[in-house]
Amino acid sequence: MSSTIVAIATGPATGAVGIVRLSGPAAVDAVAAITRGLPSPPTPRFAHRVTVVAADGAALDDGLCLVFPAPRSLTGETVVELQLHGSPRLLALVQARLLEHPTVRLADPGEFTRRAWVNGKVDLTRAQAVAALVEARSERAVRAAAAALGGATASRLGGLERALRALHAEVEAALEFPQDVEDHELTVAPRLAALRADAEALATAAGAGALLSREPAVVLYGPVNAGKSTLFNALLGEERALVDPSPGTTRDVLEARVEWQGLGLQLKDTAGLRDGAQALEARGIARGRAALDEAALAVCVVPAGAARAPWEAEVLAERRLDVASKSDLHAEGPGLRVHQHDGKGLEALRRAIVARLAPTADLGVLLSDRQRASLEQLRAHLGAAAEAERLSTLEVVAGELALASAALAELTGTGAGRDVLDEVFARFCIGK
Amino acid sequence: MDRADVIVVGLGHAGCEAALACARLGLDVVAVTLKAERIAVMSCNPAIGGTAKGHLVRELDALGGEMARAADLAGTHQVTLNASRGPAVRATRVLCDRDAYARAMQGALAAEPTLHVLEGEVAALLSEGGRVTGVALASGQQLAARAVVVTTGTFLQALMHVGAEQSVGGRLGDAAATGLSASLRALGLTLGRFKTGTPPRLRRDSIDWARCTPQPSEARRPFSLRTDAATLPAPTVTCAITHTSAATHAVLRENLHRSPLFQGAITGRGPRYCPSLEDKVVRFPEKGRHTLFLEPEGPNSPLVYPAGVSTSLPADVQLRFLRTIVGLEAVEVERFGYAVEYDFAPPTQLRPTLECKAVGGLFLAGQLNGTSGYEEAAFQGLLAGLNAGLQVRGAPPLVLGRHEAHGAVLLDELVTHGVDEPFRMFTSRSEHRLTLREGNAEWRLRAHGHRAGLVKAAEHQRTLARRARVDAALGWLSAARLESTLQRPGVRLHDLPGHPDLPGDLADEVETEVKYRGYVAMALASRDRLSRTEDAVALPEDMVWAEVPGLSAESRETLTRLGPRTVGDVRRLRGLDPAALELALLYALRPVSRGTPHGGKLGKTPRPPESSTNPES
Ligand SMILES: Cc1cc2nc3c(=O)[nH]c(=O)nc-3n(C[C@H](O)[C@H](O)[C@H](O)COP(=O)(O)OP(=O)(O)OC[C@H]3O[C@@H](n4cnc5c(N)ncnc54)[C@H](O)[C@@H]3O)c2cc1C
Ligand SMILES: Nc1nc2c(ncn2[C@@H]2O[C@H](COP(=O)(O)OP(=O)(O)OP(=O)(O)O)[C@@H](O)[C@H]2O)c(=O)[nH]1
Numbered sequence A: 001m002s003s004t005i006v007a008i009a010t011g012p013a014t015g016a017v018g019i020v021r022l023s024g025p026a027a028v029d030a031v032a033a034i035t036r037g038l039p040s041p042p043t044p045r046f047a048h049r050v051t052v053v054a055a056d057g058a059a060l061d062d063g064l065c066l067v068f069p070a071p072r073s074l075t076g077e078t079v080v081e082l083q084l085h086g087s088p089r090l091l092a093l094v095q096a097r098l099l100e101h102p103t104v105r106l107a108d109p110g111e112f113t114r115r116a117w118v119n120g121k122v123d124l125t126r127a128q129a130v131a132a133l134v135e136a137r138s139e140r141a142v143r144a145a146a147a148a149l150g151g152a153t154a155s156r157l158g159g160l161e162r163a164l165r166a167l168h169a170e171v172e173a174a175l176e177f178p179q180d181v182e183d184h185e186l187t188v189a190p191r192l193a194a195l196r197a198d199a200e201a202l203a204t205a206a207g208a209g210a211l212l213s214r215e216p217a218v219v220l221y222g223p224v225n226a227g228k229s230t231l232f233n234a235l236l237g238e239e240r241a242l243v244d245p246s247p248g249t250t251r252d253v254l255e256a257r258v259e260w261q262g263l264g265l266q267l268k269d270t271a272g273l274r275d276g277a278q279a280l281e282a283r284g285i286a287r288g289r290a291a292l293d294e295a296a297l298a299v300c301v302v303p304a305g306a307a308r309a310p311w312e313a314e315v316l317a318e319r320r321l322d323v324a325s326k327s328d329l330h331a332e333g334p335g336l337r338v339h340q341h342d343g344k345g346l347e348a349l350r351r352a353i354v355a356r357l358a359p360t361a362d363l364g365v366l367l368s369d370r371q372r373a374s375l376e377q378l379r380a381h382l383g384a385a386a387e388a389e390r391l392s393t394l395e396v397v398a399g400e401l402a403l404a405s406a407a408l409a410e411l412t413g414t415g416a417g418r419d420v421l422d423e424v425f426a427r428f429c430i431g432k
Numbered sequence B: 001m002d003r004a005d006v007i008v009v010g011l012g013h014a015g016c017e018a019a020l021a022c023a024r025l026g027l028d029v030v031a032v033t034l035k036a037e038r039i040a041v042m043s044c045n046p047a048i049g050g051t052a053k054g055h056l057v058r059e060l061d062a063l064g065g066e067m068a069r070a071a072d073l074a075g076t077h078q079v080t081l082n083a084s085r086g087p088a089v090r091a092t093r094v095l096c097d098r099d100a101y102a103r104a105m106q107g108a109l110a111a112e113p114t115l116h117v118l119e120g121e122v123a124a125l126l127s128e129g130g131r132v133t134g135v136a137l138a139s140g141q142q143l144a145a146r147a148v149v150v151t152t153g154t155f156l157q158a159l160m161h162v163g164a165e166q167s168v169g170g171r172l173g174d175a176a177a178t179g180l181s182a183s184l185r186a187l188g189l190t191l192g193r194f195k196t197g198t199p200p201r202l203r204r205d206s207i208d209w210a211r212c213t214p215q216p217s218e219a220r221r222p223f224s225l226r227t228d229a230a231t232l233p234a235p236t237v238t239c240a241i242t243h244t245s246a247a248t249h250a251v252l253r254e255n256l257h258r259s260p261l262f263q264g265a266i267t268g269r270g271p272r273y274c275p276s277l278e279d280k281v282v283r284f285p286e287k288g289r290h291t292l293f294l295e296p297e298g299p300n301s302p303l304v305y306p307a308g309v310s311t312s313l314p315a316d317v318q319l320r321f322l323r324t325i326v327g328l329e330a331v332e333v334e335r336f337g338y339a340v341e342y343d344f345a346p347p348t349q350l351r352p353t354l355e356c357k358a359v360g361g362l363f364l365a366g367q368l369n370g371t372s373g374y375e376e377a378a379f380q381g382l383l384a385g386l387n388a389g390l391q392v393r394g395a396p397p398l399v400l401g402r403h404e405a406h407g408a409v410l411l412d413e414l415v416t417h418g419v420d421e422p423f424r425m426f427t428s429r430s431e432h433r434l435t436l437r438e439g440n441a442e443w444r445l446r447a448h449g450h451r452a453g454l455v456k457a458a459e460h461q462r463t464l465a466r467r468a469r470v471d472a473a474l475g476w477l478s479a480a481r482l483e484s485t486l487q488r489p490g491v492r493l494h495d496l497p498g499h500p501d502l503p504g505d506l507a508d509e510v511e512t513e514v515k516y517r518g519y520v521a522m523a524l525a526s527r528d529r530l531s532r533t534e535d536a537v538a539l540p541e542d543m544v545w546a547e548v549p550g551l552s553a554e555s556r557e558t559l560t561r562l563g564p565r566t567v568g569d570v571r572r573l574r575g576l577d578p579a580a581l582e583l584a585l586l587y588a589l590r591p592v593s594r595g596t597p598h599g600g601k602l603g604k605t606p607r608p609p610e611s612s613t614n615p616e617s
């Protein structure tokens, strides 16, 4: 990789410090060409005081310059960081100056990480985490991506992989060397149970992770005039939707992004449901139903005291949260009670929504769709292995473990050149 | 100059099967071997079969080979391994009378009118224009042939080690072959070096059998389809089990410095599944004792083979540690254990028929190809001999698919992946393990043997008739809606009311096919899914692996040489570091939208399928 890449490493907003980062063989040259005060050669990992100059020699800014020679750097290549004042205009100017160097070009999104990964500085889950971090929009998503970047996902998958390989090796050792490994020495059942629990937890975490990358839709629905639009506005804290005493006010689906307890959501208000709606209103209701079909959570809004059953029947209970609106008008009733006009019950409703979508405090593991499909395969084969352990023979258990290993290898993106026999020979005293 | 259709060099386990296969095709065969009286000698353990090996023997038998039959004739003791662990891993192991086994095989050779055995050493292979034309013996005699099968086992440049003492020889009591290695090299083949070892032989009457746990034989069952169960003699031998002790391990540890392995005097690589006892003690210090199986070499043989104590320590140390083992306190050693180092020919130089890529008509089989074990050698011998014979006759070769036989997996692994230690077959090497059973080898392979000309019509008919009985029973089960009942754990065919009357082996087959149906279908579906998703991800056609940073030199070399086309191909390659697969995935899945000029650094830009006619590319 002969080119050198440059990018502004800090966010687009104005801040106290802004960083411009370069990686590649020409990093030092490029910086030396636009600064005064950088010794040649620069001292590795030392903060040099430098002045960045414009093409005509005029000083642009004073700052610090740090040089991390290859391979002991973020990317494994020579990395130079310029720490300047955090003005976006200034940083763009400095970047443009650096791009005047013939072999320096602008980095592609995620390219620093790609290079780090290619040079063996981070593994695939971490490389993916960087991509997720770049796209993360809610606080939780940022924290989950940061955890993955710290290696949490990698170590979690690594743990699962080690346990599965060890168990598979134990079973194969018994099958290939029956005289060396006897039945009573096998510990398949408990180890399999532990593996299944880990895979289960991973699936839950991956579900939570999926919420973070694809912000879930929460849809308010219910009969006309139930107070959905009023509730929508109250939850947003602004007057987005038109509210009116006449039924059938809302027609289009209204959307707004909210972030509660760090979790980003798409909140939607829909047309009230009723029979016998006329053409235009009926089209609005159809749109509302379509939104309802795709909702991660449907909030069934029915005035307190009114019959709920017909409206609740629209959506299965596991995807539905029941709310009694206009609780000021009726003293009793089931469901979460809200009084939109004075804000009573609103915070409880927000908390209930977040709790339903993200039941654990687990930050979530960020997996791609492809990886989640592999995880499902892994769980299916571990389940089949456990069943075979009770009802069938050890060779069937071994077969399912082999398939589980293949699924896990697919999930982690590794697995080339891994042979269960290597594991058998390394772990077991076998052979004559 | 004398002529033959096929010359077989070496009459070990590979050579015997090769020579018999050619002769049974009706060809003129000359088999040259160092000593006629040593034909089909078992160099090591006097047992045929075992895990995966029993499968090979059954497959060999179904194809028309001889090994199973010889084991039936010479068997003295028999066990079924993995009896309770499933029908596909269940394996037969027959202990033989060493001399009777060799006699049985020699008898089979003598019965072939077109097979001539010649005592002598082949010193060179003759060739012309990239094709083998015959062999030259050390005596100066030359023989011409249209194909040559070389099966010289551990004999090429062989060196034996007992402790620090070294002597030239491929096996105790035999010489080494010295000329042939140079001749193979001259033909363009590369050779490597491996080592293997064998334990000491003990005097039977010096063992205190009463202090060991007896291991009696099971009732004898035929290995070969050609053997009538009623004619099988009763077991004649009882084996025994004993264990090493802390005192044994202490003796070994104190004398490690005298082992040629630990001194580094042996440079060839030995098999991991056949570690020496000193190796086991060093690597698994937590294991307080190791098991020994004491196996008499025949009903009247004065010798006992102790399985589990391979060693290359000096004789005095061997005797000292043996005498610390329960039952062996007063043991006398007839022959000390030793290790052999020898040349082998890396089998990636061969086609799937075991013919050399570089030299037409030259086939290699057996331990020469870097394998270990009689059964592995015999299977290769049969296929190499058969394919040599078919080539001479102008007939198409026989290459089995991995789904058809463990033997096919063996050959495929050898020629596509090569070996980095003496290669032994394991059932886990097969992705089709559940369907490659000892019990169904007959139906998997007899038709192939018949088509090739090794299995007689009457034998083939018998197999078809047996299959018809299995199919009829399966039909009855389905009509009576009893399949799910039979699938329950513990339910046997004869538990079902009105069950068809089948001999035991056929009833077993029916039960297994029904009980495993679901698992087999699931495994197939899963493999399909895996290959669909990964094989669907194509790599750029002109991917330049050599330019990919972060890959080890070996990975780059392997990837460039084998040119995987999809991510699935990459995963199936062996010996790659995991990063190679990650890289292939990332590269194949990376966004191609922008930055092609520099994004293409890893390889050239992937071409859309149709654009290959584009003059620019
Ligand atoms: C010391 C020792 C220890 C072993 N230990 C094990 C073990 O622990 N486990 C295991 O599974 N296997 C072991 N084996 C391997 C097993 O014996 C072989 O794998 C098997 O016998 C190989 O069969 P083959 O036909 O390839 O060769 P062999 O059985 O070795 O036969 C080779 C034949 O070729 C002949 N020959 C050689 N060179 C020439 C020539 N130039 N001209 C004419 N004839 C020639 C020889 O006379 C011999 O008959 C061991 C072998 C030895 C020698
Ligand atoms: N007393 C009382 N009135 C409410 C409350 N919430 C809403 N309303 C009134 O109920 C009427 C209908 O409210 P909307 O929010 O438009 O109801 P909607 O469910 O969106 O109605 P459609 O869009 O027609 O389906 C308005 O007059 C609101 O002022 C509440 O908590 N208490």
Ligand SMILES: [Mg+2]
Binding pocket: A228, A229, A230, A241, A242, A249, A250, A270, A271, A272
């Ligand atoms: Mg409304």
